[in-house]
Amino acid sequence: MSWTQQVSRARLHVVTGKGGTGKTTVAAALALALATGGRRVLLVEVEGRQGIAQLFDTAPLPYEERRIASAPGGGEVRALHVDAEAALLEYFAMFYNLGIAGRTLRRMGAIEFATTLAPGLRDVLLTGKVKETVGRTDGKGRHAYDAVVLDAPPTGRIVKFLDVTKAMADLAKVGPIKGQSDGVVRLLHSQDTAVHLVTLLEEMPVRETIEAVTELAAAELRPGAVFVNRVRPPRLPARSVTPAAGGRVDASRVRAGLASAGLDLAPADLDGLVEETVEHAVRVLAEQRARERLAEVDLPALELPEVIGGIDTTALYELAEDLVEQGVR
Amino acid sequence: MTLDIDALIDNPDMRVIVCCGSGGVGKTTTAAAVALRAAERGRKTVVLTIDPARRLAQALGLRELGNTPREVEVDGFEPDGQLSAMMLDMRRTFDDMVLAHAGEKRAQEVLANPFYKTISTSFSGTQEYMAMEKLGQLAGEGRWDLIVVDTPPSRSALDFLDAPQRMSTALDGRIIRLLSGPARTGGWGLRKVVGAGVTMFTKAVSTIVGGQLLADASAFVQAFDSMFGGFKARARRTYELLRSEGTAFVVVASPEPDALREASYFVERLAGEQMPLSGLVINRTHPVLAGLSASKATAAADRLDESGEAPLASAVLRLHADRVAVCERERRLLARFTKAHPSVPVVDVPAMPSDVHDLVGLRTIGDRLAGI
Numbered sequence: 001m002s003w004t005q006q007v008s009r010a011r012l013h014v015v016t017g018k019g020g021t022g023k024t025t026v027a028a029a030l031a032l033a034l035a036t037g038g039r040r041v042l043l044v045e046v047e048g049r050q051g052i053a054q055l056f057d058t059a060p061l062p063y064e065e066r067r068i069a070s071a072p073g074g075g076e077v078r079a080l081h082v083d084a085e086a087a088l089l090e091y092f093a094m095f096y097n098l099g100i101a102g103r104t105l106r107r108m109g110a111i112e113f114a115t116t117l118a119p120g121l122r123d124v125l126l127t128g129k130v131k132e133t134v135g136r137t138d139g140k141g142r143h144a145y146d147a148v149v150l151d152a153p154p155t156g157r158i159v160k161f162l163d164v165t166k167a168m169a170d171l172a173k174v175g176p177i178k179g180q181s182d183g184v185v186r187l188l189h190s191q192d193t194a195v196h197l198v199t200l201l202e203e204m205p206v207r208e209t210i211e212a213v214t215e216l217a218a219a220e221l222r223p224g225a226v227f228v229n230r231v232r233p234p235r236l237p238a239r240s241v242t243p244a245a246g247g248r249v250d251a252s253r254v255r256a257g258l259a260s261a262g263l264d265l266a267p268a269d270l271d272g273l274v275e276e277t278v279e280h281a282v283r284v285l286a287e288q289r290a291r292e293r294l295a296e297v298d299l300p301a302l303e304l305p306e307v308i309g310g311i312d313t314t315a316l317y318e319l320a321e322d323l324v325e326q327g328v329r
Numbered sequence: 330m331t332l333d334i335d336a337l338i339d340n341p342d343m344r345v346i347v348c349c350g351s352g353g354v355g356k357t358t359t360a361a362a363v364a365l366r367a368a369e370r371g372r373k374t375v376v377l378t379i380d381p382a383r384r385l386a387q388a389l390g391l392r393e394l395g396n397t398p399r400e401v402e403v404d405g406f407e408p409d410g411q412l413s414a415m416m417l418d419m420r421r422t423f424d425d426m427v428l429a430h431a432g433e434k435r436a437q438e439v440l441a442n443p444f445y446k447t448i449s450t451s452f453s454g455t456q457e458y459m460a461m462e463k464l465g466q467l468a469g470e471g472r473w474d475l476i477v478v479d480t481p482p483s484r485s486a487l488d489f490l491d492a493p494q495r496m497s498t499a500l501d502g503r504i505i506r507l508l509s510g511p512a513r514t515g516g517w518g519l520r521k522v523v524g525a526g527v528t529m530f531t532k533a534v535s536t537i538v539g540g541q542l543l544a545d546a547s548a549f550v551q552a553f554d555s556m557f558g559g560f561k562a563r564a565r566r567t568y569e570l571l572r573s574e575g576t577a578f579v580v581v582a583s584p585e586p587d588a589l590r591e592a593s594y595f596v597e598r599l600a601g602e603q604m605p606l607s608g609l610v611i612n613r614t615h616p617v618l619a620g621l622s623a624s625k626a627t628a629a630a631d632r633l634d635e636s637g638e639a640p641l642a643s644a645v646l647r648l649h650a651d652r653v654a655v656c657e658r659e660r661r662l663l664a665r666f667t668k669a670h671p672s673v674p675v676v677d678v679p680a681m682p683s684d685v686h687d688l689v690g691l692r693t694i695g696d697r698l699a700g701i
């Protein structure tokens with residue numbers, strides 16, 4: 001099962017995953033894939049890591065929407081780095097006349113203090129800004145963006161981040177931020193939002209993915225698709241995997257095979273090849289177990305190959321193409 | 330230059346080893362392996378772990394958060410020295426610190442305040458601060474001659490150096506007095522400087538967070554005020570301990586661009602703070618085990634596939650070619666790091682085929698760290 005009708009209806013794509021699984025890469029590739037064919041997509045980051053700028057090899061992003069890439073077929077991806085302090089000041093400016101005091105308060109650490117006082121406030125501000133970009137329309141009532149992709153906090157914190165209702169319990173029951181957050185809650189729990197999970201075929205990331213799906217469902221948030229990242233090709237014939245993982249590699253057969261290809265290796269090198277084969281087989285078995293466990297969560301699954309040379313802009317376009325081929329639109 | 334772990338742990342003047350790096354690079358495992366190796370080489374060692382994976386905790390005989398170190402007792406484990414381990418309980422460490430610094434009545438006031446709950450559990454940086462506080466305590470007890478510390482899985486490897494300062498800023502009371510209190514000393518001066526904007530800000534903040542929370546916070550800060558000097562003094566002592574000659578920082582990274590970038594930042598920051606860096610550990614590398622180039626291997630596999638007669642040998646050749654490519658990428662990334670930091674000693678620890686779940690696994694990692 002790949003990209004489903006239901007997922008393709010979403011306008012806000014939240015991308016989460018265990019740290020180190022390549023969340024930012026997948027979010028960027030997804031944004032490019034969604035923009036393919038002439039659409040406008042906004043890629044948003046909220047963690048202050050400037051991961052998007054590094055990925056696209058540009059200067060750090062300001063708190064401002066900037067064109068960052070064009071997609072095949074005339075589409076474009078813009079990027080926005082949402083900073084909680086800037087969002088709070090922007091928000092205050094909308095409702096209160098702070099004048100130049102805003103900057104001074106920032107220097108004093110007052111903004112950080114306000115977000116310390118109520119840790120949920122930071123998340124409410126960030127999701128509030130995201131909601132504004134999803135809902136924004138031009139003069140004719142057309143959406144400013146066809147889709148918004150959010151490079152979200154990791155799985156460990158995702159439900160807390162998206163559960164604005166709970167965060168608001170700590171905050172004031174009335175006032176402008178309450179009104180705004182009600183809209184955020186509606187968006188995040190609607191069909192317009194899909195929460196995608198990035199994983200590797202390894203034990204810990206898969207476990208976190210499964211736990212996150214349960215937690216999301218419990219918080220009435222919609223899991224979208226699972227992105228299995230950095231998939232490596234299995235090399236061994238299927239029947240050889242289990243014996244090889246147990247250390248049983250027929251070295252004489254390997255030697256004979258190499259000889260018939262004209263390779264005559266020293267014994268130490270042959271031992272090395274056998275050891276590499278055993279390690280490969282152990283990994284393939286672990287990947288098979290991971291795949292079986294992932295199948296338990298009944299979600300659309302997409303795969304992205306490992307890019308051995310490292311991720312650059314060219315690789316991102318290739319990954320986006322892979323996603324388009326798997327039905328992303 | 331190669332990092333010599335054994336020289337580090339065999340040096341009797343070395344009292345603290347801090348393992349730091351970004352999340353998911355195997356810091357905790359490295360800390361545990363270093364501590365185990367030190368214990369087996371005769372040191373009285375304690376390892377302070379933060380949130381270890383379940384199986385690693387089991388390997389150390391840790392079943393629950395215990396805020397005090399316990400000796401690792403496993404059948405057949407008889408080190409020349411001694412090994413104790415603990416998991417950090419951040420809330421209890423904070424409670425203990427409050428109890429130690431305030432009178433009984435004040436302490437109860439602080440502990441019962443709703444805002445204290447927020448600060449001691451949700452404030453980003455509390456875990457980092459408490460890890461450093463616990464390190465200070467362990468060093469003060471003098472029961473061990475080597476303390477190995479794991480650092481919290483922060484977004485940024487630098488957080489634990491900044492956390493005490495950030496928490497000081499948040500609790501220092503200046504802002505909260507400005508926001509909530511009747512004008513006191515300092516309050517008026519600041520008010521004058523920033524003018525009417527502050528009044529608006531105060532109003533805005535209380536509309537957003539609610540009056541009750543602001544009142545709780547204010548009560549908390551007032552009760553906290555008397556302990557504040559003590560807190561600051563402790564944080565300063567720990568900071569000095571980190572800068573002393575008996576401390577060594579070991580930066581841990583995986584062979585990935587993000588982790589190595591974090592490692593670079595960290596190396597620069599440590600130099601800036603004049604903190605003693607021992608070297609970089611690169612975890613989970615994939616060294617090539619056979620002297621055969623990727624192009625030769627692939628060409629031979631192509632020949633075999635044409636005839637289709639030796640599928641196993643062909644597979645072995647292709648997985649070898651993959652491995653050469655991975656290894657080259659790892660070398661390239663590492664070369665970029667060493668070019669920027671030529672004087673930092675490095676050691677790489679080849680990936681283990683499966684997860685570490687017992688002392689035998691940790692010992693193997695210790696051997697690999699020592700280059701054996």
